[in-house]
Amino acid sequence: MQFQIRRMEKDDAEQLQKVYQRFILNYVGSAARRLKVFQRMTKKKDNLRWVALDEQGKIVGYISSTYVKGRRLGRISEIVVDPDYDFETVADPLVDKVYDIFVEKNVAVIHAGSIQNPYYRQVFPKLGFFDVETDGVFMYAIIDAAKFLEEITPIILTRLKKVHDWNGWLQISCEERERFFRKEGEHVQSFMWTNYDIDCRISLNADTLTSVLLGTVDAQKAWEKGMIKVETALRNNEVKKFLATLFPKKQFLALDHW
Amino acid sequence: MQYLVREGQEGKDEVKLAQILSECFDPGTPRQVRRWLRQAKKDSAGWSRFFVSEVDSDVVSSISVESKELHLGEGVYVKTGGIAGVCTCSDYRRRGLMTNLFRQSFKYIKNSGVSNSSLYTGLTLPAHRIYRRFGFCDIQTWPTYIKILDFGYVFRRWIRDLNRHLKSSKIARKTLQEWNCSVVFEFEDAGTQSFRFRNGHFQRLAKPPKSADLVMAIGVETLFRIMWGAIKLDGAIERKKVQVKKGSDADLRLLEKVLIRIWDE
Numbered sequence: 001m002q003f004q005i006r007r008m009e010k011d012d013a014e015q016l017q018k019v020y021q022r023f024i025l026n027y028v029g030s031a032a033r034r035l036k037v038f039q040r041m042t043k044k045k046d047n048l049r050w051v052a053l054d055e056q057g058k059i060v061g062y063i064s065s066t067y068v069k070g071r072r073l074g075r076i077s078e079i080v081v082d083p084d085y086d087f088e089t090v091a092d093p094l095v096d097k098v099y100d101i102f103v104e105k106n107v108a109v110i111h112a113g114s115i116q117n118p119y120y121r122q123v124f125p126k127l128g129f130f131d132v133e134t135d136g137v138f139m140y141a142i143i144d145a146a147k148f149l150e151e152i153t154p155i156i157l158t159r160l161k162k163v164h165d166w167n168g169w170l171q172i173s174c175e176e177r178e179r180f181f182r183k184e185g186e187h188v189q190s191f192m193w194t195n196y197d198i199d200c201r202i203s204l205n206a207d208t209l210t211s212v213l214l215g216t217v218d219a220q221k222a223w224e225k226g227m228i229k230v231e232t233a234l235r236n237n238e239v240k241k242f243l244a245t246l247f248p249k250k251q252f253l254a255l256d257h258w
Numbered sequence: 259m260q261y262l263v264r265e266g267q268e269g270k271d272e273v274k275l276a277q278i279l280s281e282c283f284d285p286g287t288p289r290q291v292r293r294w295l296r297q298a299k300k301d302s303a304g305w306s307r308f309f310v311s312e313v314d315s316d317v318v319s320s321i322s323v324e325s326k327e328l329h330l331g332e333g334v335y336v337k338t339g340g341i342a343g344v345c346t347c348s349d350y351r352r353r354g355l356m357t358n359l360f361r362q363s364f365k366y367i368k369n370s371g372v373s374n375s376s377l378y379t380g381l382t383l384p385a386h387r388i389y390r391r392f393g394f395c396d397i398q399t400w401p402t403y404i405k406i407l408d409f410g411y412v413f414r415r416w417i418r419d420l421n422r423h424l425k426s427s428k429i430a431r432k433t434l435q436e437w438n439c440s441v442v443f444e445f446e447d448a449g450t451q452s453f454r455f456r457n458g459h460f461q462r463l464a465k466p467p468k469s470a471d472l473v474m475a476i477g478v479e480t481l482f483r484i485m486w487g488a489i490k491l492d493g494a495i496e497r498k499k500v501q502v503k504k505g506s507d508a509d510l511r512l513l514e515k516v517l518i519r520i521w522d523e
Binding site: 034136256 | 298301326328331332333334335336338340342367372373374375377378379380381382383386392394395396397398399401402404405406407409411412415479482483487488
């Protein structure tokens with residue numbers, strides 16, 4: 001499929017936001033962005049922001065980059081592609097375009113970073129970029145476990161619905177706080193407390209909970225290592241399946257730094 | 259030492275804040291600090307705050323809290339207290355100032371009904387230990403892709419940046435005050451580059467000196483990996499990525515500090 005490339009325009013902000021929102025749904029850890037962020041992005045008058053359009057003229061991806069003249073530094077800040085399209089196919093012409101502009105501007109060095117876009121390794125090495133594993137790290141802390149469990153309840157409810165061959169009461173405990181869930185077929189509900197008999201009790205500390213939610217620890221392996229405790233009548237392979245549905249492996253990706 | 263913790267005040271603290279931020283991060287101006295604080299406030303609809311600790315009416319450390327919403331799966335976004343701009347003037351480190359600033363920030367985050375906090379830091383920074391103590395866990399490191407088109411310029415710029423950094427970093431000046439050293443890098447893929455450090459100043463040398471104090475054969479990629487904290491100089495030497503042709507251990511230790519710009523022991 002051929003894509004048309006053009007400079008980002010003022011009126012693109014809303015479409016860019018939609019593409020961004022669809023893109024980050026496949027990942028965890030990305031920040032929500034208000035329309036203003038994209039309006040700011042499209043306001044810049046340099047030629048370092050480009051969009052890829054499909055045959056209908058719909059934006060299917062974009063690249064945003066910056067040039068620091070005093071340092072002769074080109075920086076590719078982000079590449080976002082609609083998940084319905086192949087990342088590499090859309091990103092390649094966008095990167096080529098910006099790369100050529102950087103060369104015209106006589107840059108001395110180009111940086112391209114994101115945390116942790118898996119597609120970058122398909123896009124940049126073939127252009128002669130080398131990768132440096134930096135010592136930068138994203139850290140996360142749960143301050144209020146009860147509130148956090150309440151906030152992630154919609155996630156657990158959605159995933160619990162996908163557990164097909166199990167019904168009953170589920171308790172998730174983290175740092176001595178708990179949340180209860182009841183599943184009856186397609187019907188799932190969450191409760192603050194109950195004295196019903198619990199069919200499956202999952203206990204994990206704050207570190208493990210954030211790690212499995214943010215995709216850096218595999219829940220099944222964490223259970224095997226004793227980082228997650230599961231009290232249930234389910235057999236081992238059923239527990240594994242259950243955990244894989246509740247805490248599926250996700251890819252962490254962050255495009256915003258602070 | 260007596261000190262107090264208070265909420266930072268826009269229009270009052272930027273000058274001092276710029277000084278301490280410059281020591282911990284890249285050199286910055288009060289104007290840049292003001293712009294950053296205003297932007298953070300705008301982006302978080304007035305929620306963001308910065309806290310400072312003061313010794314004898316002098317701001318010596320700071321921390322900033324910004325509001326973000328992170329996607330945790332299934333289209334659910336959870337508000338997080340993003341911690342940024344964590345810095346302490348090098349004269350006042352290891353005295354518990356940051357611990358108290360953190361307590362204050364966590365109190366603010368929790369009282370605002372936010373359940374969690376997040377931040378970006380470096381694994382090799384001393385602050386990483388403090389964050390672990392406060393319950394932060396490492397989630398993700400990441401690679402950066404780099405392409406160098408004019409290494410000569412990059413090297414010259416690096417020397418300029420080091421001198422700028424020295425101006426704003428007391429701890430860097432103190433660490434290097436006795437150092438007098440000429441260094442030659444023999445790059446497999448980009449010729450020879452050299453510099454001298456003398457009288458508190460880095461100077462790029464157009465030609466390598468005949469009797470340099472430190473001579474090493476290294477690849478450009480390896481140099482960048484050391485600078486970005488991906489590998490340690492010792493490790494690179496052990497793995498024969500760096501060949502030290504001449505130089506003392508003391509000079510090598512200081513060169514590593516210059517490369518990674520972490521001056522705390």
